């Protein structure tokens with residue numbers, strides 16, 4: 001019985017990560033709220049985070065899954081020694097839009113899933129504001145492992161990890177890229193400009209349109225930037 005309950009909790013957590021709290025029946029848009037209290041969800045995620053992560057990975061295309069299998073034990077830099085989970089990415093492997101963050105934080109390291117902490121909750125709201133849901137996008141980070149105390153990624157960490165992101169882009173082939181924050185933008189573009197410069201320009205990553213906008217964690221710290229973030233969100237909406 002305990003095992004069955006745990007399986008149900010794991011499934012609901014996985015479902016919640018992928019589809020949010022709306023329950024879709026037979027693909028219809030008649031949404032029924034799962035009515036699971038947020039802290040219950042968090043407790044359940046913590047119960048079996050590796051299982052929830054595995055269920056996300058099981059939804060990947062064979063190519064993406066094979067790539068995950070190849071790299072998830074990476075020890076190319078010291079972050080491999082301190083991480084709890086390798087945070088590969090999550091979402092729709094056939095997505096036209098890919099969001100790219102900086103690196104996992106504490107919650108992401110605990111659960112193995114990107115953007116599940118406070119910044120992730122804000123990201124969900126930002127997506128909803130332009131009619132998108134996690135299940136419409138793929139989301140990954142420049143670094144797959146958490147830097148201690150959430151410090152900025154070091155150059156050698158980026159050097160080792162960026163090829164993983166490039167390969168993900170090659171497999172997923174998104175039509176639009178959204179870099180969340182200065183670091184993701186700088187890494188993709190190989191530029192050192194500030195976020196305020198990068199977010200004003202029409203940009204391409206190789207041949208793919210790229211929008212650089214605020215990292216949701218920065219928006220939590222600086223709510224006065226939300227108005228500009230909305231301008232960027234409208235750009236995403238327009239282009240997709």
Ligand code: URA
Pocket residue numbers: 101102103104105108113114115116119120141217
């Ligand atoms: N910040 C990021 O850049 N990525 C995450 O996955 C979480 C927080």
